[in-house]
Amino acid sequence: VNAEIIAVGSEMLTPSKLDTNSLFLTARLNELGVEVQAKSIVGDDPHLLTAAIRIALDRSEIVILSGGLGPTMDDLTREAASAATSRPLEFHGEILRLIEARFRRMNRTPTENNRKQAEILEGAEILVNPNGTAPGQWIEASGRVLMLLPGPPREIEPMFVDQCLPRLRALLPPVVIRTLFWRITGLGESQVDALVAPVYSRYSNPVTTILASLGDIQLHLRAHAATAAEADALLDPVAREMEPLLGDHLYSKEGLSLEEVIAQRLVERGETLAVAESVTGGMVSTRLTAVPGASRWFAGSMTAYTEGAKVRPLGVDPEILQLHSAVSGPVAEQMATRARVLLDADWGIATTGFAGPEGGDPDSPVGTVFLASSHPSRETQALKVRFLGDRERVRQLSTQAALDLLRRQLA
Amino acid sequence: VNAEIIAVGSEMLTPSKLDTNSLFLTARLNELGVEVQAKSIVGDDPHLLTAAIRIALDRSEIVILSGGLGPTMDDLTREAASAATSRPLEFHGEILRLIEARFRRMNRTPTENNRKQAEILEGAEILVNPNGTAPGQWIEASGRVLMLLPGPPREIEPMFVDQCLPRLRALLPPVVIRTLFWRITGLGESQVDALVAPVYSRYSNPVTTILASLGDIQLHLRAHAATAAEADALLDPVAREMEPLLGDHLYSKEGLSLEEVIAQRLVERGETLAVAESVTGGMVSTRLTAVPGASRWFAGSMTAYTEGAKVRPLGVDPEILQLHSAVSGPVAEQMATRARVLLDADWGIATTGFAGPEGGDPDSPVGTVFLASSHPSRETQALKVRFLGDRERVRQLSTQAALDLLRRQLA
Numbered sequence: 087v088n089a090e091i092i093a094v095g096s097e098m099l100t101p102s103k104l105d106t107n108s109l110f111l112t113a114r115l116n117e118l119g120v121e122v123q124a125k126s127i128v129g130d131d132p133h134l135l136t137a138a139i140r141i142a143l144d145r146s147e148i149v150i151l152s153g154g155l156g157p158t159m160d161d162l163t164r165e166a167a168s169a170a171t172s173r174p175l176e177f178h179g180e181i182l183r184l185i186e187a188r189f190r191r192m193n194r195t196p197t198e199n200n201r202k203q204a205e206i207l208e209g210a211e212i213l214v215n216p217n218g219t220a221p222g223q224w225i226e227a228s229g230r231v232l233m234l235l236p237g238p239p240r241e242i243e244p245m246f247v248d249q250c251l252p253r254l255r256a257l258l259p260p261v262v263i264r265t266l267f268w269r270i271t272g273l274g275e276s277q278v279d280a281l282v283a284p285v286y287s288r289y290s291n292p293v294t295t296i297l298a299s300l301g302d303i304q305l306h307l308r309a310h311a312a313t314a315a316e317a318d319a320l321l322d323p324v325a326r327e328m329e330p331l332l333g334d335h336l337y338s339k340e341g342l343s344l345e346e347v348i349a350q351r352l353v354e355r356g357e358t359l360a361v362a363e364s365v366t367g368g369m370v371s372t373r374l375t376a377v378p379g380a381s382r383w384f385a386g387s388m389t390a391y392t393e394g395a396k397v398r399p400l401g402v403d404p405e406i407l408q409l410h411s412a413v414s415g416p417v418a419e420q421m422a423t424r425a426r427v428l429l430d431a432d433w434g435i436a437t438t439g440f441a442g443p444e445g446g447d448p449d450s451p452v453g454t455v456f457l458a459s460s461h462p463s464r465e466t467q468a469l470k471v472r473f474l475g476d477r478e479r480v481r482q483l484s485t486q487a488a489l490d491l492l493r494r495q496l497a
Numbered sequence: 498v499n500a501e502i503i504a505v506g507s508e509m510l511t512p513s514k515l516d517t518n519s520l521f522l523t524a525r526l527n528e529l530g531v532e533v534q535a536k537s538i539v540g541d542d543p544h545l546l547t548a549a550i551r552i553a554l555d556r557s558e559i560v561i562l563s564g565g566l567g568p569t570m571d572d573l574t575r576e577a578a579s580a581a582t583s584r585p586l587e588f589h590g591e592i593l594r595l596i597e598a599r600f601r602r603m604n605r606t607p608t609e610n611n612r613k614q615a616e617i618l619e620g621a622e623i624l625v626n627p628n629g630t631a632p633g634q635w636i637e638a639s640g641r642v643l644m645l646l647p648g649p650p651r652e653i654e655p656m657f658v659d660q661c662l663p664r665l666r667a668l669l670p671p672v673v674i675r676t677l678f679w680r681i682t683g684l685g686e687s688q689v690d691a692l693v694a695p696v697y698s699r700y701s702n703p704v705t706t707i708l709a710s711l712g713d714i715q716l717h718l719r720a721h722a723a724t725a726a727e728a729d730a731l732l733d734p735v736a737r738e739m740e741p742l743l744g745d746h747l748y749s750k751e752g753l754s755l756e757e758v759i760a761q762r763l764v765e766r767g768e769t770l771a772v773a774e775s776v777t778g779g780m781v782s783t784r785l786t787a788v789p790g791a792s793r794w795f796a797g798s799m800t801a802y803t804e805g806a807k808v809r810p811l812g813v814d815p816e817i818l819q820l821h822s823a824v825s826g827p828v829a830e831q832m833a834t835r836a837r838v839l840l841d842a843d844w845g846i847a848t849t850g851f852a853g854p855e856g857g858d859p860d861s862p863v864g865t866v867f868l869a870s871s872h873p874s875r876e877t878q879a880l881k882v883r884f885l886g887d888r889e890r891v892r893q894l895s896t897q898a899a900l901d902l903l904r905r906q907l908a
Contacts, residue, residue, distance in 0.1 A: 099533045101524035102708050104515050113512035122510045124545060126537035134535060134556065141552065145545065297513050361800075367786025368779035371800045375778025378854055378888060386806035388799055389772075389782045395797035399810055399839050428810050443789055477789060 087258060088123045089115050090146035092138055094154035094163050095237060096129035107152045107242055114246060118254055119261045119310055120148060130160040132169075139170035139232075147230055148254070153237030155220035157199040163234055164205055164223075171225065171232065175205040181212065185219045207234075213249045217241045224253060231257070261310050264317035266292075266325055267341030268305040270332055271490050278303050281331045285324060292321050300479065301486035302344070337493055344489040345373045351496040352383040352433075359492070360429035361387035362400055362421035364412065365439035365455055369485040385431035390421065400424050411447070413438050415456050415468030422460035433495075434460040437488050441480040455484045457491050464495070498669060499534045500526050501557035503549055505565035505574050506648060507540035518563045518653055525657060529665055530672040530721055531559060541571040543580075550581035550643075558641055559665070564648030566631035568610040574645055575616055575634075582636065582643065586616040592623065596630045618645075624660045628652045635664060642668070672721050675728035677703075677736055678752030679716040681743055682901050689714050692742045696735060703732050711890065712897035713755070748904055755900040756784045762907040763794040763844075770903070771840035772798035773811055773832035775823065776850035776866055780896040796842035801832065811835050822858070824849050826867050826879030833871035844906075845871040848899050852891040866895045868902050875906070 091112070093105040105127055112122045123146060128138045135154070142149040154163030168175045181204035189196040203220045206212060213222030213233075218241040223234040233250055235242045270278055275298035282305065286294035292309035305328075309320040329336065338347055352359060361370050371387035374380055388400050393412050396402040401424040402417060410416045418438050426434030439455030446452040453475070458468040469491060473483040502523070504516040516538055523533045534557060539549045546565070553560045565574030579586045592615035600607040614631045617623060624633030624644075629652040634645040644661055646653045681689055686709035693716065697705035703720035716739075720731040740747065749758055763770060772781050782798035785791055799811050804823050807813040812835040813828060821827045829849050837845030850866030857863040864886070869879040880902060884894040 099523065099536065100706060101520050101527060102706065104517070104520070106515070109512050109515070112510065116512060123542065124537060124539050124549070125510065126535060128535050131534065137552075137556075138535070141548075145548075295511065295513065363779075363782075366783075367791070368774075368782030368798060368800070371774075371779030372777075372783050375800065375802060376889065376892075380778070381803050384802050386800050386802050387779060388810075389779070389786065389797050391786060391795050391797050392792050395840055398841075399799075429806055430809075478787065481787075 087120045087148065088146045089120050089148035089150065090142040091122060091125045091150045091152070092135075092142060093125075093127045093152050093237070094130070094135060095127075096160070098127045098153070099129050105152075107237070107239060110239070110243055111150055111152075111246065114251060115148070116308075117261075117263045117310075118251075118258055120254075120258070130154070130162055132162050132166055135162055135166035136169045139167055143170065143230055143232060148233075149231070150233045150235060152235050152242055155203065155222070155234060155236050157197070157203050157219070161202070164202070164207070167223075167225075167232065167234055168207055171207065171227075173208040173210075173225070176208055177201070178204050178206050178212070181206070181221055188219060210234075211253075213245050215241055215245060217244060222249070224250065226253075226257075260312060262312065262314050262317050263308060263310050264314060264321055265309075266305075266307040266321055266339065268307075268332075268336055269338040269341060269343070270303040270305060270335045271301060271337055271344060271486060272335045273303065273332075274298075275303055278305065278332070282328050285327045285331070289320075289324055292324055294324075300482045304341070334494065334497070337490070343373075344486065344493055345377050348374070348489060348493055348496065349377045349380065349383060351493075355496070357432035358383050358385045358430075359433045359435070360385045360425040360431035362425035362434065362436040363387060363389045364391060364396070364421070364437060365441050366437045366481055366485045366488065367391060367441075369481055370435065370437065370488050373485060373489065385429040388425060388428070396421065399428070401428060413440055413447075413450050413454065413456065415458070415470060418456035418458040418468040419460070419466045422458040423466060426460050432461065433492065435488050435492050436460075437484050439480070439484060441477045441484075443477060453480050455480070455487070457484070457488045459492050459495050461495070498531045498559065499557045500531050500559035500561065501553040502533060502536045502561045502563070503546075503553060504536075504538045504563050504648070505541070505546060506538075507571070509538045509564070510540050516563075518648070518650060521650070521654055522561055522563075522657065525662060526559070526665075527719075528672075528674045529662075529669055531665075531669070541565070541573055543573050543577055546573055546577035547580045550578055554581065554641060554643060559644075560642070561644045561646060563646050563653055566614065566633070566645060566647050568608070568614050568630070572613070575613070575618070578634075578636075578643065578645055579618055582618065582638075584619040584621075584636070587619055588612070589615050589617050589623070592617070592632055599630060621645075622664075624656055626652055626656060628655060633660070635661065637664075637668075671723060673723065673725050673728050674719060674721050675725060675732055676720075677716075677718040677732055677750065679718075679743075679747055680749040680752060680754070681714040681716060681746045682712060682748055682755060682897060683746045684714065684743075685709075686714055689716065689743070693739050696738045696742070700731075700735055703735055705735075711893045715752070745905065745908070748901070754784075755897065755904055756788050759785070759900060759904055759907065760788045760791065760794060762904075766843075766907070768843035769794050769796045769841075770844045770846070771796045771836040771842035773836035773845065773847040774798060774800045775802060775807070775832070775848060776852050777848045777892055777896045777899065778802060780892055781846065781848065781899050784896060784900065796840040799836055799839070807832065810839070812839060824851055824858075824861050824865065824867060826869070826881060829867035829869035829879040830871070830877045833869040834877060837871050843872065844903065846899055846903050847871075848895050850891070850895060852888045852895075854888060864891050866891070866898070868895070868899045870903050870906050872906070 186196040210223040297304040311317040421436035422434040442452035597607040621634040708715040720728040722728040832847035833845040853863035
């Protein structure tokens, strides 16, 4: 079954707006075994919009319109859908009364133009909108479905999930989707693909998707079948073949972030963590404290950005700082140990480096970073890495590498 | 002049891919006075793609295709454009030789399927691609322009800027664009719009755009005219009328971030800053150290996430902590002052609060945050605020509010 999505509104054609509704809709449709074969964005032009709806209904079994259902003159989705399907618009007094009641609840005076929002295509089912004024519309005829849905994400998402998905499920053959969410670090997107493509490319079910963000790769395996057991049976051999190829770069098989994996391990061990940051400037601490309940295992952190702050209050030995410079292995090691002692924690981790654009020296050009972890029962040994790219990229990759260093120590 | 953009490729129709090329292209086209009236994304289907190109050429003067120029069977843009325009594809041996030379430079063996990439529509101008293999194509006929461009951003962006923009400028009337970039905090998007819409809605040139991110609003005013002086003359009265409506919520008229404004003011005053964070967990420090050269004015920061860390090493008085609890005005004030003293800085700022999902008390439910700034010559007075939303939202809004508190003190 093929679907097509049309986002409506001239504001969606400006350089800063992305049609994110269509991503949400695509994900939900794919879960029903429906493929999206085209998407478009059309401005507030009645002729273009009517033509776009006609073309879509001509070639796709499911057509979803988002936006253009508001009360203003620019909101043309109802009129264009009416013209494209040759169904007249009918005024529904009870919808207008609901809209007016909503206005009164919010202590606002309903305006005359709301009348437009109570116009429904002949034969359409009304989709109520608890999160906004304009109702959606569902039109089903000769094996095709046309949906008119509101534009704001907090209106379209619940309306689609609560009212459109059940209707679609009733029309489509039953399907169960099972997905594996794997997370990988320390390898680039093309390296991961080169490792696992020889396996996944032999299968069309499960479908494998690789999502890359800076320093972090997500691998999604999605199988569909008539039952959950059948879907699992499709996933199992692919997962079993892929897993050893990724080695210990695969850090979660439950879609957890690196900081969530660290949190789990520290809670299991009943241990706490302290951080000393220079080049990452607070990013390691920010990511760790993003985990709810972090105060159970996160003792605190110190951003010691200047040499002065590394000496006092952090307590790095000024002679070591003098001898090796602030961006060096010995200083990273001292920072990790001092953070642990200062904050009375079991583990300490530290970062120091040159994020750029200025700084660096011949031995350690911009992008050079030293990372260290410290624990009373282990040897502290700094790791030297080099990242390419701008300041923000170096900071983010350093943060990820510091968390991964600790994750490996905790494994 | 109207334009239309078509992104090609089934991978662009998955739930995780956004067509960001079209945003880049829209921004550049708008600068030439060209409006984008529709955008679409079409999968690797020859019939759908041919139809989409025909429809676009029928209604738009400029049609830009991105993607589908690679060597594989799925790359169908050339064939579809050939069918839609009834122009045969011609093989250009010199292009194939360039592609093969590129492969050899990278120590790779050219494959047979590269031949496809040397096929050019009859009458097309070739757009060289220094950043990839497939050249672009420019077809101009009967007042219409069709461009076939590669999909990867690092290929399409320089090709468009270097080879398409000069050709478009030669075809279009001359235009100069001048833009004002204003940044606002402490007001919501709808509040900003309610304040300034009565002014900007009276003008179609300049065009006003409001971009909202969490706690931060950007207001762009873009005027176009034949000369820079004329464009400035169009901007001037609108800006003069709007500025007083925004009051001191308008924190930059040069598009600077809050942390960049703070950095400028501290450098001007020759002063330094220290931070103590609890609820924001390192985010204030992260944003401040994102500014290059922050070590000139950023002394350091302490994430004192637990009560223990607030007492030692930060140095909050345990009695005050006991009496008022960790989330309180007096503790925020002490944290700001202690950070300043501990890190030997001129200014200190601090955050403490409940980000959720757990925590809070009847007086201070989840979302309650206390902020404070400290300076030897000013009274330290904590600010109590309440934010709605999830943990991440509360943390981000608290960070923005803490930076804004300091910005106002430095004004």
